[in-house]
Amino acid sequence: MGVSFLVWFTQIFVKLPRIFPVLESIAVVIIMLFSPGHTDGQIISPKKYLDSLDNSGQFVNKTVDSLPQTKAYDIIKAHLNAPVVDGKVKKVLFVGFDGGMASGILLTEGKTDSALQYLRGTEGGIYNAFAGGQAPYYQSPISGPGWATLLTGKWANGPGGHGVNTNGDTIAASGGPESILHEVARKGGSVAAYANWSGLFSGDDSVFHYEVLDAAAKGYNISFNSLGDDNLVLSGAKANINSASAADLIFLQLDDCDHAGHNDGFGNHSPEYVEAFTSRDQKTLELFKAVEARATYAQEDWLFIMSSDHGGISTAHDTHYTAVRQIYIATNKAF
Numbered sequence: 001m002g003v004s005f006l007v008w009f010t011q012i013f014v015k016l017p018r019i020f021p022v023l024e025s026i027a028v029v030i031i032m033l034f035s036p037g038h039t040d041g042q043i044i045s046p047k048k049y050l051d052s053l054d055n056s057g058q059f060v061n062k063t064v065d066s067l068p069q070t071k072a073y074d075i076i077k078a079h080l081n082a083p084v085v086d087g088k089v090k091k092v093l094f095v096g097f098d099g100g101m102a103s104g105i106l107l108t109e110g111k112t113d114s115a116l117q118y119l120r121g122t123e124g125g126i127y128n129a130f131a132g133g134q135a136p137y138y139q140s141p142i143s144g145p146g147w148a149t150l151l152t153g154k155w156a157n158g159p160g161g162h163g164v165n166t167n168g169d170t171i172a173a174s175g176g177p178e179s180i181l182h183e184v185a186r187k188g189g190s191v192a193a194y195a196n197w198s199g200l201f202s203g204d205d206s207v208f209h210y211e212v213l214d215a216a217a218k219g220y221n222i223s224f225n226s227l228g229d230d231n232l233v234l235s236g237a238k239a240n241i242n243s244a245s246a247a248d249l250i251f252l253q254l255d256d257c258d259h260a261g262h263n264d265g266f267g268n269h270s271p272e273y274v275e276a277f278t279s280r281d282q283k284t285l286e287l288f289k290a291v292e293a294r295a296t297y298a299q300e301d302w303l304f305i306m307s308s309d310h311g312g313i314s315t316a317h318d319t320h321y322t323a324v325r326q327i328y329i330a331t332n333k334a335f
Ligand SMILES: [Zn+2]
Pocket: 098, 099, 142, 143, 144, 146, 258, 309, 310
């Protein structure tokens, strides 16, 4: 009996999130009973997974104090709302890895070609965070809900919730929370958004469909680029950064960690996942360096921020397993 099947079978226990810590333990016991030779700690033991993060020395906070995924939005808002210093123009570069696991941070330890380690060396740092909502408003730890939360600062459900509970759900045309992308553009700023996954901006069942329509109707200075390829996302964003009129808010959704996880497994035991995570981390550092090479960099105040919509386990991420819920938020600014 394969581990993938066991994870699939036992996810029924973890789909009921109100009591998932207890149910996850039951699920883990079932996996251990039926797969005694299995050694992937990320599947077998949530405690072992959390300990690996807490003992790594890579994170500012402990996993018990993990930040909610909504915090990424709050950090961007705080940067944009903070007083202007020395007349510098506030700008934001937000890079999200779809399926970026907290344990991915451990892959970057000690590397000089890592965007995450670059951020770790700043006054900001790398924080443990979690996806999937929190009591009493849980949400499926999948892409649509996760990206909606990162960009609106709201969970799916509860007061002001974005209502995206599955892929294919769209934030309502009226009454839904506004994304930071739309807000910056509405206030006269320029925004460039680059997504590999079409589910964010492309089609009438995409998460931000109504904002895309509204921004076009009102002639906002915002480009929603749905590119279907991480390399195109990276090159598009780099070209924007290298232009004199770089957008005030640049957002990237890189999808290949998620692809690798579904194909080869989520976690540092998976060569494909390791390659996807570390290569995108390197490419993100190149974007940071491109920002710093801008002719007008001295007159600009850039927030760099990196996060993820969800983690993963085995080859999936639709359950509230610890390795699925734990993500990271990394930034160059104290908050
Ligand atoms: Zn995703």
